[in-house]
Amino acid sequence: MSISYNALSGALAAQAALNTVSQNIANSQTKGYTRQGVLLQTLVNGGGAKSPGNGVQVGSLLRFSDSYKSQQMWRAASDLGQHTQxxxxxxxxxxxxxxxxSSLSYxxxxxxxALNAAGVDPTSTPLRQQVITAADSMSQQFNSIYNVTANQLISxxxxxxxxxxxxxxxxxxxxxxxxxxxxTGANGANTSxxxxxxxxxxxxxASQVAVEVINNPDGTASVSLKSGQPLVVSNLSAKLGFDTSSGVQQLNLSFANTTFKLDDTKVGGQLGGLAFYQENTLKxxxxxxxxxxxxxSGKINTQLAAGLTSPGVPGTPLLVFNPTSATGLLQVTAGFTSSDLAFSSDGTPGDSGNLQQLVAIKGQPITLTTxxxxxxxDADTQLVGKLGIDSAQNQAQMTTATTVRQQSxxxxxxxxxxxxxxxxxxLVEFQNMYQANMKVIAVANTLFDATLKMFG
Structure with missing residues (x-):
């Protein structure tokens, strides 16, 4: 009976292998599918020294996976998500x-x-009106660009x-x-x-936040942030949320009745990339x-106050700065007319002493936090240059991240x-294996029948 048993075990093993191959082929276009295989093992010889063996068995189903390569792919997803967003x-x-x-510099x-042009004839109403018109246009450009930053912040x-x-x-x-x-694993079923x-x-x-993953002996995966806070442990999961009670978005992580405050500029992925842009570029x-x-506006208004519109009449503010308004950050003072421009330093009509001081403001220093x-x-030009550098660096990092992700x-x-x-x-190999074992079974049956006839 050993020849029949060996052949039967071989046919069953081949059939199991064929089932695995068919599963792989059926899922060849399934996203994220990991190919499987069978581990064939010879059965222990228990029939004595002259027994060749007791056939073959499927030792286990194999899942062709490399933890290191998966980790590399997830890290690349975090980097790509951060720069893409x-x-x-x-x-x-x-x-x-x-x-x-439409730039601030323009x-x-x-x-x-317009101030320079007014120096040709400080008493000219059209030239003085042109200064007010230019001031209004400049204010609108400030308001427009500032409003873009405010809308981006909301977005x-x-x-x-x-x-x-x-x-x-x-x-x-x-x-x-x-x-x-x-x-499923406890019942002996396939968990792949x-x-x-x-x-x-x-x-x-991983594309949303940078993660670390540990595969545990029981088959579970523990997922945590790069900074160590747990996201998933066994069948427990964390919950992330924003607390806005302080007026700003504070990212918190809650896990097992414990709340962690997170620095969302360092969590990586899409969430971290957006926070980093908000805190380090946009704001x-x-x-x-x-x-x-x-x-x-402070320098211009101060200088106008130092001049005179007529003998004994000091200048009034031309510009109003309102930091609480996204659409009205800078405005021309309501009701301000060309006659309110204090170009004279002594009140004499035609004197441009204070006008020259106004023109000189463009070359004066200001202090910016960034x-x-x-x-x-030069302030706007330098801001644009810094923004351009930030954008170019991010594009370069995004290109690198795209390449690394593709390679991973x-x-x-x-x-x-x-x-x-x-x-x-x-498929061909295991089909041949199955057919060969079935032939062995056929030969065994023939031999068995011949043996029975000898004693018949």
């Missing part, structure tokens, strides 16, 4: 700030050109909030899959499809624009993806 904002801001006809230059905050529901749901699903994997689902969810989470830029408007001491006329995916596929040519070869 911020680039549209940087590009928009760079275009707005550097536009030839408005400031035209205003001081970034909304986008960050929109990420959290999906992120939290993914964490819940990973924890649930951990529990399913334990239960569940692990595939879990790894796809981890990849999604400082917005503050610098307000500082230019405040210090320039740049330090700069000349008023290719590395993962080299181990885990289905190769249909390879599976076609396996």
């Amino acid at each position: 911020t680039q549209p904002y940087l590009t928009q801001m760079e275009k707005v700030m550097s536009d030839d006809k 408005g400031i230059d035209n205003f001081f050109k 970034v905050q909304q986008q960050r909030s929109a990420i959290l529901p999906g992120l939290n749901q993914s964490l819940v699903s990973i924890a649930a899959l951990n529990q399913q994997i334990i239960s 499809p569940l692990i595939d689902q879990r790894e796809q969810l981890i990849d999604s989470v 400082p830029l917005q503050k610098s624009i307000a500082e230019i408007a405040e210090q320039m 740049l330090g001491n700069v000349l008023l006329g 995916e290719d590395d993962w596929k080299s181990t885990s993806a289905v190769n249909t040519d390879e599976e076609a070869i396996n």
Whole structure:
């Protein structure tokens, strides 16, 4: 009976291998599917020294996976998510700030050109009116660009909030899959499809926040932030949310009745990239624009107050700075007319002593939080230059991250993806194995029948 038993075990093993091959081929285009295989083992020889063996068995189902390659792919997803999310904002801001006809520099230059032109005839009403018109135009450009920064700030905050529901749901699903994997594995069933689902969810989470993943002996996966706070442990999951009670978005992580305050500029992924842009580029830029408007309007109004419109009549403020308004950051004083421009230093009609002092303001230094001491006329140019550098660096990092992600995916596929040519070869090999074993069974039956006839 050993020849029949050996052949039967071989046919059953071949059939199991064929089932695995068919599963691989069926899922060759399934995203995230990890190819499987069978581990064939010879059965222990228990029939004595002259017995060749007791056939073959399927020792286990194999899942072709490399933890290191998966980790590399998830790290690349975090880097790519971080730079991809911020680039549209940087590009928009760079275009707005550097536009030839709508930049702050264009408005400031035209205003001081109008002051220079008024020096030809300080008493000319059209030339004086041109100064007010240029001041109004400059104010509108400040307001327009400042409003873009305010709208971007709202958009970034909304986008960050929109990420959290999906992120939290993914964490819940990973924890649930951990529990399913334990239960399924305990029953001796194949857990590979569940692990595939879990790894796809981890990849999604990794694009949103940078993660560390540890595969545990019981089949579960523990997921945490780079800074160590837990996201998933066994069947427990964390929940991330924003606390706005202080007036700003504070990212918190709640896990097992413990709340952690997070620095969201360092969490990586899409969430970290948006926060980093907000805190390190957008808010400082917005503050610098307000500082230019405040210090320039202060200098101009102070200088006008030092001049006279007529003997004994000091000048009044031309510009109003309002830091609480996104659309009215800088405005021309309501009711201000050309006769209110205090160009004279002694009240004499035609005197331009104070006008020359106004013109000189463009070359005076101002102090910006992001740049330090700069000349008023150069401030916007330097802001645009810094923004351009930030954008170029992010684009370069995004290009690198895209390449690294693609390479990591290719590395993962080299181990885990289905190769249909390879599976076609396996299909033929295991088919031949099955057919050969069935022939052995046929031969064994023939021998058995012959033996019975000998004693018949």
